[in-house]
Amino acid sequence: MSGTTYTASVRYSTRVLLLQLATVVAVVAVCAGVFSWITYDRLRDSAADNATSIARSIAAAPQVREAVAARTGQSGRSDPADTPLQDYAADAAARTGALFVVVTDARGIRLAHPDPSLIGERVSTSHDAALRGEEVTAWESGTLGTSVRAKVPVFAPGTGQPVGEVSVGFRPAHVFSGLPKLLAAVGAAAAGAVVLGLAATVLMRRRWEHVTLGLQPEEMAELVRAQAAVLEGVDDGVLSLDNAAVVQLANSRAGSLLGVEDAVGRNFTDLGLPEDAVRDLLAGRSRDQVVVGDKVLYLDAHPVHRHGRPLGTVIVVRDRTDLTALSRRLGTVRALGGALRVQRHEFANRIHVAAGLLDAGRDDDARAFLREMEQRGPVDFPLVDAALLAEPFLQSFLGAKSVEAAERGVTLRVGPDTLVLGTVGPVNAVEDVATVLGNLVDNAVAAAAGGAAAGEYAAGGYAAVSRRELPETRGVSSRGEGARRAVGGPWVEVTALQDADSLVLTVADSGPGLVPAAGGVPVRATEAVSGPARGVAPDSPDSPDPPDSADHTDTPVDRVHGHGIGLTLSRDLARRRNGELWLIDPGGDGTGAVFGVRLPGVFATETSTETTDAVETTVTFRDDADGRGER
Known part of the structure; x- marks a missing residue:
């Protein structure tokens, strides 16, 4: 891994942090913008509804209907001082906080207006919808500036015929007077959400670094490739245990040697090994001569640490069955070889004795000695009742074993x-x-x-x-x-x-x-x-x-x-x-x-x-x- 060069100059966890932070900011900004727009739109609608309600109440007043109906039949400019309608409209505007309350006749001539100098003149906006008996709300600009206004028809008493209109308007400053505070609250909530998102992202980054041991995705991918190559490329079994002794990784060879089909996810104590061997292996001590089924295994334990933190244990399983069998066969051959050497030496000594007797002319003693050697065998093994076993190999083998036993x-x-x-x-x-x-x-x-x-x-x-x-x-x-x-x-x-x-x-x-x-x-x-x-x-x-x-x-x-x-x-x-x-x-x-x-x-x-x-x-x-x- 040390020889691998990664082109990314920024760590993956840092890139994830920045991406998550940008996502949080974008989501919060979009949510705040949508909420602000909805609030703005609702304020506009609320102001229009309020203006419509005020205009309806004024248009329905009997004195307004009578005055407008009476004025519709007259011609000439009205006198503001002699118009009670002007006082009624001014009083309604003062009570409701409206920018204006304007009353016109069927020709659009102002009968009441906040600016008395404009009374008797035609309105600057259309009044055709009111003469058709329709109510209209809109944002329009007039002599008093831009406002949200409602235009409601005035009906003649007793006939239901539109004879004029009442127009009520509110200035934008009045409509959106509470919007700054609301936007400030939305901004504060958005900032809080961003801070929380940032804190959560930082915690996630630290957790990521802890879980991945500071490894980058490229490093982990290469580790996986190397791990697969190593696990399946060796003849030994490999088990990887976490700190809870649960098998997290095992190659097929380990399952074959231990006689377990699927060891991953199982506790190491449940794999059928002797309890004392399990204790030693989990303590980091290797065990030799472990019998599992028909196999003799050597289990090598290696505790794994990174930056001083224990990560678990890797156990290497090696098959020693053939080696043990070969060792035993070699021991058997050595025992037989030793027995043959002893036999040859003893037999040579006895032949020398027989030859000496013959050279000395003691033929009868030589014959007796040879008959005794024929009955007792060429070597005096400390094997009791060896004469009961006439088979040469078994007699020689047990004779050699009797020497070892006698020792x-x-x-x-x-x-x-x-x-x-x-x-x-x-x-x-x-x-x-x-x-x-x-x-x-x-x-x-x-x-x-x-x-x-x-x-x-x-x-x-x-x-x-x-x-x-x-x-x-x-x-x-x-x-x-x-x-x-x-x-x-x-x-x-x-x-x-x-x-x-x-x-x-x-x-x-x-x-x-x-x-x-x-x-x-x-x-x-x-x-x-x-x-x-x-x-x-x-x-x-x-x-x-x-x-x-x-x-x-x-x-x-x-x-x-x-x-x-x-x-x-x-x-x-x-x-x-x-x-x-x-x-x-x-x-x-x-x-x-x-x-x-x-x-x-x-x-x-x-x-x-x-x-x-x-x-x-x-x-x-x-x-x-x-x-x-x-x-």
Whole structure:
């Protein structure tokens, strides 16, 4: 905006002020002029009516009618001193304030006039209308000057024949004597209206400057163009909030990420975000690892000020789902790589031992050592009952996880109900199994190690799964026999079953079970798996510490991955394979939570049929008195 040059030398608000002021002055002037003209016209009409009334009363007087009728029949000049009509007319003019009262006969000869020297002479204006019996009012000029005058016929007594006229006139000064005061009042009112208009215009100008922040229309138009280009040209979501937290502006990307069709006009607290995240964002603090539906979002808050005045908050919404998923896959690959390195190193050491025994001629000891290595596997992972799991990938992966769990003082074991006869493949299936199983194991290890509930690590993620039994798995119990075995110290148990080409996993832990999350919102085990999962990972930088995890310190992997975020991703991966993730048992009262997951299509197709038959013929289940199955 600084590089834009505007040609207008006068500010827009000043131009509006001058235009409004000119409009007010013009309107007031027109109104005052019209009012003055109407008043002037009414004064003229009133004076004419007054003159007509006086002339009628004089013309109707009996002595006037008789005198005019008698004079009409005579000839010669009348004597003013001998004319009683002159005295009557002079007295009427004095009483009414008229300029003149003139009485004439039928020939227009004056019988009465303010100037006695003009009596007996013909009038200077026409008297024909009066002789026709008509009344006339007009502004005319005569011997006494310009005046408004009324001419009324005088009728002869008893006959009704016009025999003369009475003319009454008023001078203009008398007619418009009150007009100056009236015009002064009109002028004062007009001036007051102009002053009020000026004051209102100034207030409007100040309000305009306040509302527009001093921006000119050209600047606002360019801002709108730039705003549209920026909002629709970025891949991030953008929300603009006013000081009341009402969304004033939102691009389509923001609605897509938040799962809201029309956010404009709605309060920010009504968009379905967690309450603690909303509080932080409105306070100007950014939030990471916010789970909204099937997305992991980063919300960046930027308070906006202009000239020291707060204008609101701009919130940038970024999708971190793919980045989080990639980070988890990378963590899985690193774990597998570490396990392979350990395996290679340990295997090399054992080969050296076997070679040493052979070189020493101790063939029997070498054979025994190799048979033991064949039974125990190439590496001694701290995975309890690892022999129950023959599938190479699952055994290696859980072995690597058992090393991580052992570092945190947690025992990872394979459930006694485990039975997998096939081999996990291809590569995408291996990645999905590693991600889903790794997330569940990580959450369970964290819950068991820290004494915190799994629900606290899944703020919104665990709320998205439903409590139900394993689907279509022929009587698998919600908590295996191994999960009930007394073991000293925290533990996590993984049970794996193959059902055709599907892998069914259950993960149990010794934690306290699901309890209300750190934000105070309880995790509900009855919510549907298809329902929206909204929450914040409590291990994000801005989230509060879980109340029961004061002694727990997250590893770097925990800080990168985030516990309820992984559950959301695991749920999405299961859905993509037409599988599902659900809560089997929320735990509590000294027992941990149990989660189940079904992942179809992770085993080779050609082995699925024979594997199913083997499962059906080899494994049988019964329910004991506690409702937990035994093999």
